[in-house]
Amino acid sequence: MSYEKVVQASNLIVGTKQTVRALKSGHVVEVYVALDADPRITDSIIFTANELNVPVIKVDSMKKLGRACGIDVGATTVAIIQ
Numbered sequence: 001m002s003y004e005k006v007v008q009a010s011n012l013i014v015g016t017k018q019t020v021r022a023l024k025s026g027h028v029v030e031v032y033v034a035l036d037a038d039p040r041i042t043d044s045i046i047f048t049a050n051e052l053n054v055p056v057i058k059v060d061s062m063k064k065l066g067r068a069c070g071i072d073v074g075a076t077t078v079a080i081i082q
Helices: 004-008 016-025 039-051 062-069
Strands: 012-014 028-034 056-059 077-081
Touching (some): 004 062, 004 077, 012 016, 016 028, 016 039, 028 039, 028 062, 039 077, 062 077
Parallel strands (some): 028 056
Antiparallel strands (some): 012 077
16 A cells, blocks of 8 residues: 555645545545544545545555654544645
8 A cells, every 4th residue: 555645745634524624625635544444434534535526545554644644643534635
């Protein structure tokens, strides 16, 4: 799974609530979702992104996704915004 784009991105939104807000505002280019996160949380993000035709990239680890964002905890979802 590729985390390089997250590492290189300058405009990131980290976290589920912030990702949903950004999706609804129309500023999201891509959404990254950790496969080891709770599906009850990630399913709603994936559904919303699909409704809005925003690409969803699935990655294997919350911990690695958080590290790619520069935080010390796992991240369930990350959005790259314009």
